[in-house]
Amino acid sequence: MIKLQLDRLGRNIDFASYAKEMEAIHASIENKTGAGNDYLGWVDYPNTYDKEEFQKILACAKEIRENYDCLVVCGIGGSYLGARAAIEALNGLYPEDKMEIIFLGQTFAPSYIAQVLRHLEKKNFAINVISKSGTTTETALGFRLVKELLEKKVGKEKAAKAVYATTDKEKGALLDLSKKYGYTRFVLPADIGGRYSVFTAVGLLPMAVAGIDIQAFMDGAKAGMEEYGKGADNEAYRYGLVRHELYKAGYPVEMFVSYEPRFVQLGEWWKQLFGESEGKEHTGLLPDSATFSTDLHSLGQFIQEGSPVLFETVMEIQHPAEDVVIPNDEDNLDKLNYLEGKTLDFVNKKAMEGTMDAHANVGNVPNLHLQVEAMDAYHLGQLMYFFMRACAMSCYLNHINPFNQPGVEIYKKNMFHLLGKPGF
Numbered sequence: 001m002i003k004l005q006l007d008r009l010g011r012n013i014d015f016a017s018y019a020k021e022m023e024a025i026h027a028s029i030e031n032k033t034g035a036g037n038d039y040l041g042w043v044d045y046p047n048t049y050d051k052e053e054f055q056k057i058l059a060c061a062k063e064i065r066e067n068y069d070c071l072v073v074c075g076i077g078g079s080y081l082g083a084r085a086a087i088e089a090l091n092g093l094y095p096e097d098k099m100e101i102i103f104l105g106q107t108f109a110p111s112y113i114a115q116v117l118r119h120l121e122k123k124n125f126a127i128n129v130i131s132k133s134g135t136t137t138e139t140a141l142g143f144r145l146v147k148e149l150l151e152k153k154v155g156k157e158k159a160a161k162a163v164y165a166t167t168d169k170e171k172g173a174l175l176d177l178s179k180k181y182g183y184t185r186f187v188l189p190a191d192i193g194g195r196y197s198v199f200t201a202v203g204l205l206p207m208a209v210a211g212i213d214i215q216a217f218m219d220g221a222k223a224g225m226e227e228y229g230k231g232a233d234n235e236a237y238r239y240g241l242v243r244h245e246l247y248k249a250g251y252p253v254e255m256f257v258s259y260e261p262r263f264v265q266l267g268e269w270w271k272q273l274f275g276e277s278e279g280k281e282h283t284g285l286l287p288d289s290a291t292f293s294t295d296l297h298s299l300g301q302f303i304q305e306g307s308p309v310l311f312e313t314v315m316e317i318q319h320p321a322e323d324v325v326i327p328n329d330e331d332n333l334d335k336l337n338y339l340e341g342k343t344l345d346f347v348n349k350k351a352m353e354g355t356m357d358a359h360a361n362v363g364n365v366p367n368l369h370l371q372v373e374a375m376d377a378y379h380l381g382q383l384m385y386f387f388m389r390a391c392a393m394s395c396y397l398n399h400i401n402p403f404n405q406p407g408v409e410i411y412k413k414n415m416f417h418l419l420g421k422p423g424f
């Protein structure tokens with residue numbers, strides 16, 4: 001289970017004084033009576049998920065792996081970040097897996113899209129288009145372009161067989177399109193919002209195509225559900241409470257820190273989860289992320305001695321997936337032989353300990369320390385579930401509905417007006 005170490009927080013948190021409030025919030029999450037309660041389907045989803053659809057995901061992933069060499073995942077926000085985070089965290093940035101996963105539908109950027117389309121011209125690819133509403137412009141536009149390319153390459157009939165659509169069960173433009181062309185369909189349940197959907201087909205199909213053990217991922221989520229669902233006194237809620245207390249104490253920014261470049265996208269998922277859930281009614285922590293030790297050579301100066309606006313949540317993976325032993329060098333001109341025989345994980349951990357002490361003890365930057373046993377499918381499932389529970393607790397402590405995003409509509413309206421969309 002994930003451990004929360006608070007010895008570098010620089011203050012004591014009076015957990016007992018929140019016990020009653022947290023119990024009430026916990027009950028409202030469990031009984032699905034809290035604000036936004038029609039979006040609490042994720043809470044017991046690791047138990048209630050559709051087992052038949054799960055088998056269909058496994059079968060389609062196998063089919064895709066056997067018949068194509070590339071999958072284009074077309075989605076944005078909650079319809080993309082979880083899958084990308086999981087695939088990069090587990091498979092790394094230069095995976096040896098033969099299946100290539102490419103992301104589209106998350107941008108309008110012409111040079112990005114043009115390059116992706118050019119790259120796909122030479123590929124035998126399938127598409128997983130993901131959109132709950134079915135009307136998100138970035139995704140719909142990306143899909144239109146990639147679908148056109150595929151139809152030109154292999155013809156309409158074969159193209160339709162290569163499209164897998166994940167959307168609402170009952171409504172939306174993507175559902176209509178899928179029915180018309182006969183795409184294989186997966187469901188994003190109505191009571192689960194995008195940023196809480198990584199355990200549905202939204203996350204699972206791309207992950208399974210990437211060769212990830214999605215059963216282990218769901219087992220980890222279930223372990224999280226059992227641990228953080230059995231009572232109000234648990235590490236996920238404590239993390240939620242500490243964030244809330246630090247916000248009240250005058251720290252408006254939380255920086256999620258990892259020591260591994262393959263977790264950059266996990267940071268992006270985390271930022272969306274907390275930012276879109278909590279940032280409402282002119283309140284909420286600004287979620288930021290950094291990768292150390294890389295960013296110690298850029299942001300490190302600010303964190304140590306800049307404006308005292310932030311606290312850090314440092315994620316430690318106790319047993320990394322791989323390790324490397326540092327060799328001896330005869331000349332020792334680089335003066336590194338003192339590290340001979342040590343592992344890179346040893347060095348990375350010392351960098352982490354030294355940095356936490358420097359930031360917390362010298363810089364007075366509160367440090368929360370999250371310890372995760374390993375980064376495999378099981379522990380990642382548990383971790384993502386942990387963050388969802390923590391996020392719900394933080395939002396409710398702040399009297400915020402964690403499951404809507406009213407502010408996102410404003411840019412869309414302006415953009416539609418400027419684009420000349422009928423009705424805007």
Ligand code: PA5
Binds near residue numbers: 135136
């Ligand atoms: O978390 C959310 O609800 C959003 O980030 C959505 O996932 C995102 O806007 C994409 O929406 P849709 O799946 O409807 O295309």
